[in-house]
Amino acid sequence: MSDRGGAFSPLVELTTARLREFVREPEALFWVVVFPILLAFALGIAFPNRGEQPVLIGVEQTDGAEALARTLQAARGIRARLVRPADAERALRNGEVQLVVVPGAPPTYRYDPTRTESRLARLVVDSALQRASGRTDAWQAGEEHVDNVGSRYIDWLIPGLLGVNIMSTGLWGIGFSVVQARTKKLLKRLVATPMRRSQYLLAHLLARLVFLGVEVGALLVFARLAFGVPIRGSLLTLVGIAVVGALSFGGLGLLLASRARTLEAISGLMNVVTLPLWVLSGVFFSSANFPAAMQPVIRVLPLTALNDALRAVMLDGAPARALGGEVAVMAAWGLGSFAIAVKIFRWR
Numbered sequence: 001m002s003d004r005g006g007a008f009s010p011l012v013e014l015t016t017a018r019l020r021e022f023v024r025e026p027e028a029l030f031w032v033v034v035f036p037i038l039l040a041f042a043l044g045i046a047f048p049n050r051g052e053q054p055v056l057i058g059v060e061q062t063d064g065a066e067a068l069a070r071t072l073q074a075a076r077g078i079r080a081r082l083v084r085p086a087d088a089e090r091a092l093r094n095g096e097v098q099l100v101v102v103p104g105a106p107p108t109y110r111y112d113p114t115r116t117e118s119r120l121a122r123l124v125v126d127s128a129l130q131r132a133s134g135r136t137d138a139w140q141a142g143e144e145h146v147d148n149v150g151s152r153y154i155d156w157l158i159p160g161l162l163g164v165n166i167m168s169t170g171l172w173g174i175g176f177s178v179v180q181a182r183t184k185k186l187l188k189r190l191v192a193t194p195m196r197r198s199q200y201l202l203a204h205l206l207a208r209l210v211f212l213g214v215e216v217g218a219l220l221v222f223a224r225l226a227f228g229v230p231i232r233g234s235l236l237t238l239v240g241i242a243v244v245g246a247l248s249f250g251g252l253g254l255l256l257a258s259r260a261r262t263l264e265a266i267s268g269l270m271n272v273v274t275l276p277l278w279v280l281s282g283v284f285f286s287s288a289n290f291p292a293a294m295q296p297v298i299r300v301l302p303l304t305a306l307n308d309a310l311r312a313v314m315l316d317g318a319p320a321r322a323l324g325g326e327v328a329v330m331a332a333w334g335l336g337s338f339a340i341a342v343k344i345f346r347w348r
Contacts, residue, residue: 015203033215036165037222043161044154044227055121058083058097060110068103068129075128092118099125155230158223159310160283165215166242167277167303170249171256171270174204178257179266187347198342205250205338212246213239232317240320241313244327245306248334252302255337258345277303305329 057080059069065082072080080101083091088100092112098121102108107129111118131137181187190200216239223229231238256273260266280287280294281303290298298304309326312318 015206017203033218036161036215036219040154040158040161040219040223041226043157054079055099055117055124056097057081057121057125058088058091058100060085060088060100060102062103064103068101068107071132072101072125072128075124075132077124078128101125152227154223154227155315156311157284158219158227158229159314160307162216162219162242163245163281163303163307163310164278164283165219166212166245166306167249167274169211169215170208170246171253171274174208174250174253175257175260175266175270176263177204178254179260179263182260182348183262190347197345197347201254201338201341201345204254205247208246208250209243212242216242229314231314233313234319237318237320237323238310238313241306241309241323241327244330244334245302245309248302248306248330248337251334251337251341254341254345258341277301280304282307300329302330302333 054077057072057078059065059072059080059082061082061084069080069082072078081097083097083100088110091097092100092110098111098115098118100110102110109122109125111122113119178187220229220231224231252273256269257266260269280290280298281301282288283303287295287298287304305326309323309330312323312326
């Protein structure tokens with residue numbers, strides 16, 4: 001390795017080599033750029049903003065069923081249909097209807113109280129039938145309908161997809177590269193060079209940052225053009241959060257790969273780390289759904305901090321000074337992981 005460039009020559013050469021290695025792998029470009037866009041498109045289509053949705057009601061086909069179904073169908077926000085008694089339980093189980101009304105005086109409501117949509121359907125149907133029977137309300141509440149940009153599920157989802165993509169490419173991209181070089185005996189050749197292990201590991205982090213703009217920019221541009229996802233905060237702040245997140249997971253990826261000798265071993269370690277983060281860190285649903293006892297642990301996870309910071313910038317327009325806690329969590333994971341990786345890393 002050339003001595004030109006002084007102490008930084010190994011770092012420059014290694015970073016350049018890592019970039020060339022990445023460009024020569026078209027499948028890597030697919031997983032970094034194309035796959036997140038395809039996933040965002042599929043979820044955006046599956047969970048569109050459809051406005052006010054009617055509750056789905058089944059009326060059991062017994063005496064008086066047709067008249068009851070007509071009464072419900074005429075009410076606002078209700079879509080009623082007849083169901084045979086033998087099919088009522090299956091329709092409820094499969095979500096074809098949210099509540100089954102059995103005609104009678106008074107009628108019987110059959111539903112699963114553990115389902116939020118079923119409890120809502122019960123209230124809507126009961127109110128409609130009570131009014132049809134002559135009930136009058138003591139007063140009529142005013143209504144203010146809210147439809148803010150950024151309140152849709154796709155708006156909330158995109159920062160989560162962005163965070164999990166930064167995590168995945170940081171962990172899998174760096175970790176696999178190091179272990180693959182070790183299995184091919186390439187790392188043994190570097191032992192005799194004046195290069196330090198910290199330079200080798202840092203080169204992987206720097207190469208990771210080069211492609212960060214492509215993967216982040218591609219997903220954000222697609223989300224904006226396809227679904228109108230807003231970015232209310234500063235783009236500079238958003239870029240800074242993405243860089244801190246990439247370095248955090250890059251350091252964690254180096255730590256996992258510092259001793260692993262086979263691709264099977266690093267795959268197992270990666271799955272042990274990523275799967276809990278996918279579930280706990282608010283990618284597809286809010287982490288607030290977990291019990292209060294778990295929240296202190298969830299709050300200090302690096303992906304939770306990254307997702308929260310991305311959503312704060314994109315949806316709330318939060319300034320950089322308001323994100324100190326999230327940045328501190330990610331920085332602690334990144335710096336701590338990198339420091340341990342440098343200490344325990346093995347060339348062989």
